Amino acid sequence: MMIVRHAAHRDLDDIYRLAQRAGESGIGLTSLPQNKEILAERITRTTHTLEGISPKGDASYLFVLEDSSLKKIVGVSAIEVAVGLNEPFYNFRVAKQVHASKTLNVYKTLETLFLSNDHTGCSELCTLFLDPDYRKNQNGKFLSKVRFLFIAAFRSYFEERLIAEMRGFSDQNGYSPFWNALGYHFFNMDFATADYLSGIGQKVFIAELMPRFPVYVDLLPQEARTVIAEVHPHTLPAAKVLMSEGLRYQGYVDIFDAGPTLEANIADLRAVKHSRVLTVKIAEQIETAEIYYLVANDQYTDYRVLLINNHVSDDDILLMSAEQAQALNVQQQDQVRVLALENMENQK
Incomplete structure (x- = not known):
């Protein structure tokens, strides 16, 4: 894992x-x-x-x-x-400077680098x-x-x-x-x-x-x-x-x-706009999906994240195996943050 x-x-x-x-x-x-x-x-x-x-x-x-x-x-x-x-x-x-002279009928835009x-x-x-x-x-x-x-x-x-x-x-x-x-x-x-x-x-x-x-x-x-x-x-x-x-x-x-x-x-x-906070439910049978998700325990000092392909439903529950929950250091009814690995809008 x-x-x-x-x-x-x-x-x-x-x-x-x-x-x-x-x-x-x-x-x-x-x-x-x-x-x-x-x-x-x-x-x-x-x-x-x-x-x-x-x-x-x-x-x-x-x-x-x-x-x-x-x-x-x-x-x-x-x-x-x-x-x-x-x-x-x-x-x-990377900026631009314009050099122009009406007298000479010259107008030139030059790219410049400013520290x-x-x-x-x-x-x-x-x-x-x-x-x-x-x-x-x-x-x-x-x-x-x-x-x-x-x-x-x-x-x-x-x-x-x-x-x-x-x-x-x-x-x-x-x-x-x-x-x-x-x-x-x-x-x-x-x-x-x-x-x-x-x-x-x-x-x-x-x-x-x-x-x-x-x-x-x-x-x-x-x-x-x-x-x-x-x-x-x-x-x-x-x-x-x-x-x-x-x-x-x-x-x-x-x-x-x-x-x-x-x-x-x-x-x-x-991640700021679309990550979801879900409640953990530990189950023996986990339905998998083609989509991979990052799942984090949101514990600041003991932060842990897994990449899983558990099925994520539209409700507020995430089914996880006991092994996954242990790896994340979470228990039943704890909350986790979930985000699809891929930006689905880019897949359309």
Whole structure:
């Protein structure tokens, strides 16, 4: 049985193993570094957040996907409560400038990149990685969409705006056309080094070295222009999952690889609008369906979620097996939050 829960310090070795596997997939997952000390701090931040002792700028939730039969952690995903409150959160705002002259009969619209802190204070989805051996049976969607269900249950803990930075294009050797055309000239370091330093929180160098004036996109090489707001092919499935939940590209890109930032108002998320709270009834016979559902116990500190294909009726009752109820740590007459795995409107 696959179950999602909060990360705990007993999971550190497994999470470190996942970080190593993430490193094999190339550059881009900077929030899951191959550094046990940093990973342990991520877990500690989750613990302190659940205990209510973290300031908003430090608050974070790290979730793990556990194969309960093997007692093995096979995936992670996370939410930052409010970015940019302790250290600046940077991206580029893709904008337009008009250059016109009536005398010369010239009117030209030029695309520009402005260094921005516009997403300061937003909540952020981040750190999604699934063991390649488990990329099947809807595990990827399960691990990603759990975060929306958690936000729906505990909406008051989050900000009004939610963002997610998508990995931009780089080739199998770590070459980023955008970085080489722009960032490299200001930082004099390779893309991998700059991205790693940013991912582990050492962002002061960005403020010190990044250009403060608008960058005219037309002045960049063609190979750099074409990857602005493009999602890395390996990240495209994850981006589609987020878009199915209501996030959209709104004109902001990463300063290193120009990957797009997806965003939405939390009030507009599918999980917020359409998740249902049902009462548990434990039964020996469970009718199954083709539709899969995320089912969460809505217990803040002992949060647990299953992916099941139990039939969900139109009434307020959810029939569950004793094994499922035990895995969720719920009993007869307890309430659970339920959301269809797929956005059914997208299936029409």
